[in-house]
Amino acid sequence: MTETVTAPEETPANEPSWEERYDGPTRDICRRTLVELARRDPRIMCVDSDVGGLETLFADLPEQYVNVGIAEANLIGMAAGMAASGLMPFAHTLSGFAAARACEQVKVDVAGNNLPVRIVATHGGLSAGHYGPTHHAADDLGILRLMPNLTVLVPADTVEAEQALLASVDHPGPVFIRLGRSATPLVYREPYEYRIGRAVTLADGDDVTLIATGPHPVGMALRAAEALAAEGIRARVLNMHTIKPLDEEAVLRAAAETGGIVTVEDHLVVGGLGSAVCEVVAARGDVPVRRIGVPDRFTDRVGGELDLLEHAGVTPENIAAEARSLAGVTV
Known part of the structure; x- marks a missing residue:
């Protein structure tokens, strides 16, 4: 429902x-x-x-x-x-x-x-x-x-x-x-229909799909998509605002219509969005999935959210790099 x-x-x-x-x-x-x-x-x-x-x-x-x-x-x-x-x-x-x-x-x-x-x-x-x-x-x-x-x-x-x-x-x-703690940039600047369990397509593309959840990951995915567009790579960007129930239809459509999926999250690469997407694709899809997230280890650093995400490798540059590899493009 x-x-x-x-x-x-x-x-x-x-x-x-x-x-x-x-x-x-x-x-x-x-x-x-x-x-x-x-x-x-x-x-x-x-x-x-x-x-x-x-x-x-x-x-x-x-x-x-x-x-x-x-x-x-x-x-x-x-x-x-x-x-x-x-x-x-x-x-x-x-x-x-x-x-x-x-x-x-x-x-x-x-x-x-x-x-x-x-x-x-x-x-x-x-x-x-x-x-x-x-x-x-x-x-x-x-x-x-x-x-x-x-x-x-x-x-x-x-x-x-x-x-x-x-x-x-x-x-x-x-x-x-x-929710987060500090203010983050707006993703939506006009009204839209929000539905629990329904992912939002923020950018269209048929080369690769970027699936992100949370303020900074979604923002990074959008910036990565812009960088990829400048190189001729069309990246679909999905805001997966509901982790459970996951929008399996959107994931499977991405698996069928694009060459691969990159997930982006402010979470361990184990257990979160990336794992949820992999479960869906492994059961009914046949495209590769690359996960951008916090490595499977304790983070023993003190710092701001963006600083720690960068240290973990969660950056627009790394998202774009994974997307390029799925699209078969080398730089």
Whole structure:
């Protein structure tokens, strides 16, 4: 089942412009959107693990806000209880803590009971790299996509983050929304139809396909496609904003219509988008797949997200190089 959400087509004169509305980190717009929803629906609960900022936003909705402190397992357990009681909890924490520290609660309490808990997780991938390896979440998608019933969303920018949160409200079962930390460039500059489980084609091409997920990987894939176009190589770019359920139709179409697939992610090359795409292609396709992601080892560095991604080899240049090799072009 998929949900369709369309962003507003017009901005009233007294409203902020598109750029003003969608400026900033993905987590900020999700929080603002959640407050707007909570004002209209008393079932919506903001469950906080002391991530900061939420208490102020919900100051005039005290009965719809609970801060459990830095206790992620309790956060998920309480959210599951709320959902079982007919409420609509949005549990806020860091992605690495939701996937690892509270893994059992997500698996047993939420996914195991197919409860409508929405886990809004920030600092996904290496976006918390400045805190060091304890806060890296380069394995979160691999852990979470193994759980039956759990829908896993990775918005590419603030526009998509807003639509993902809106779509999650009426989506059956539990939903995990993976967000970053800092502001990232906009991918969408006009309204579009957002559907859970449906990849978005950002560029057409029939030589090779670049499948990316998350803000920086999608941006890198687009830049790589531009560089390839200058060389006469037509690269299709797919924004795979839903990791589970994966858009297998889009993957198989890419396998049938282009000469190869390059996946790009802010995640380990094991277990995430690349692995999911390989599973689909191996079962029903016959084209090569190259994976661009974080190497299968612990990252023992401290730094910004882009710095760590570059250190891991997740760059537009490496994406383009893999695409060239699939297209049979050497430079």
